[in-house]
Amino acid sequence: MSRHAALDTFGRSGNPLIRSNAFDSTATLGDEKMTLQGAVNKTSMLLAMTVLTAGLSWNIQTPTMSLISTLGIGAALIAAIATFGFYFFFVGWILKPRPHIAPKTAPIYALGMGFAVGLISRTFEAQFPGIVLEAVSLTFFVAASMLLAYKTGIIKPDRNFMLMLFAATMGIVLTYLANLIYTLVTGNVFFVLTDNGWMGIGFSLLVVAIAALNLVLDFDIIEQGAERGAPKHIEWFGAMALVMTLIWLYIEILRLLAKLRSR
Amino acid sequence: MLGAASACIFFYLLRFKASAKQTNRNDRIDWYGSESKRLDPEATAEQSADIEKPPVETHEPTNQAIDRAPPPQAIPSSSPIQATSPRINKWLVAAVVILVVVVLLSFYESTNA
Secondary structure (H helix, E strand, O other): OOHHHHHHHHHOOOOOOOOOOOOOOOOOOOEEEOHHHHHHHHHHHHHHHHHHHHHHHOOOOOOHHHHHHHHHHHHHHHHHHHHOOOOOOOEEEEEOOOHHHHHHHHHHHHHHHHHHHHHHHHHHHHHHHOOHHHHHHHHHHHHHHHHHHHHHOOOOHHHHHHHHHHHHHHHHHHHHHHHHHHHHHOOOOOHHHHHOHHHHHHHHHHHHHHHHHHEEEHHHHHHHHHOOOOOOOHHHHHHHHHHHHHHHHHHHHHHHHHHHHOO | OHHHHHHHHHHHHHHOOOOOHHHHOOOOOOHHHHHHHHHOOHHHHHHHHHHOOOOOOOOOHHHHHHHHOOOOOOOOOHHHHHHHHHHHHHHHHHHHHHHHHHHHHHHHHHHHH
């Protein structure tokens, strides 16, 4: 294959996450195009679903609900992996992203993660009354601030920004994964994750900052999709990505606030 | 009230299009690469202008099977990709599934405790 053909096929970057045709597998110029309003509506719908199941798992505390929550979270994880794919270092995509299934998987994800959000929130609220409301307010405040910074062009995401953010996010994912294995083996957790000293708070602040910056990429996916007339299913894909990041940001803010309160 | 107000502000801002300062940049992440190429053929021409032109290759009519072959799949450039076999991927998928099950079981136990 000539150099020209290779560039044509794979794009200029070898990194799979920044290849120009990240969503090209099913992107066609169909009749129905994505709109900004459509993505906003779908984000609202998904968040409403999350709040609904979060409310259920918060209020109903029975073994049946615990089982339903566990199954719901499992379904949410599967839905997320099926839509966004699974990338492994040095191996590549084990499962490729499939944005076209987002209209089906996004509601499953939102409903399933709602159970997790409800249970986590209830646990924190029992220890620190009023913390959930603070965390929700702060989450939307941070999201609104990031959105404003993105819309006005204060934050301009480019490929380097994306690469750095991806590396940082992967670092956090690996830290949590290592902590999980460590917990399963020893029964303890990493000091930095639970410490309420400056080190633990600093780590939490860093994670919150990275989660907040991930929102910028979600905004960019939605904005650019609407601008370029992407297929309708990208509305669900963008909304799902946004809800996913918002849930992550909320949980991290919750942890940060808990650390600050327990000092 | 504060939470509701923050959410309202967020969704209100989400409806607006980004400023020209944000959208009219050359270094934007091209999420929908081929889509934009199809929509904007001039951009494609500009992009391919600085690519070295390959020598012209001629295909004999007898090579129809090669011509009909599907285009190569886009794969990441990670170095050991050639060595990656479907078997390895299956093992990794199995490992991920086991991990998810273990997490769910521990989660279930902790919620029941």
